[in-house]
Amino acid sequence: MIFLVTLDRDEDGIWVSECPSIQGCVSQGVSKQEALDNIKEAIELCLEVRAERGMPLTIETRQIEVAA
Numbered sequence: 001m002i003f004l005v006t007l008d009r010d011e012d013g014i015w016v017s018e019c020p021s022i023q024g025c026v027s028q029g030v031s032k033q034e035a036l037d038n039i040k041e042a043i044e045l046c047l048e049v050r051a052e053r054g055m056p057l058t059i060e061t062r063q064i065e066v067a068a
Contacts, residue, residue, distance in 0.1 A: 001047075004063070005039050007032060021058040022046045 006018045010028075015035035019025040019042070027042040029035030050057050 003043055003058075004061075005036070005043075007035060019043050019046075020061045022050075023059055 003019050003021055006020065008016050010016050014028050014030065015032050016026065016028045017035040017039035018027075019039060022043060025039070025042050025046040027035060027038035029038050047057055
């Protein structure tokens with residue numbers, strides 16, 4: 001499966017990555033690459049746990065551009 005993830009830098013310089021289509025699936029890393037590696041692992045683990053519990057694997061998300 002392919003997932004879109006967000007990658008943001010927090011106020012302490014840590015990279016935070018989140019998978020919006022899997023509620024609560026968040027990770028972080030000191031570098032961008034570490035954050036991306038960690039979110040891949042988090043996605044795999046979240047999907048495994050959700051499957052074991054009979055929960056929906058993902059939720060529907062959409063990216064929409066908004067002009068401000």
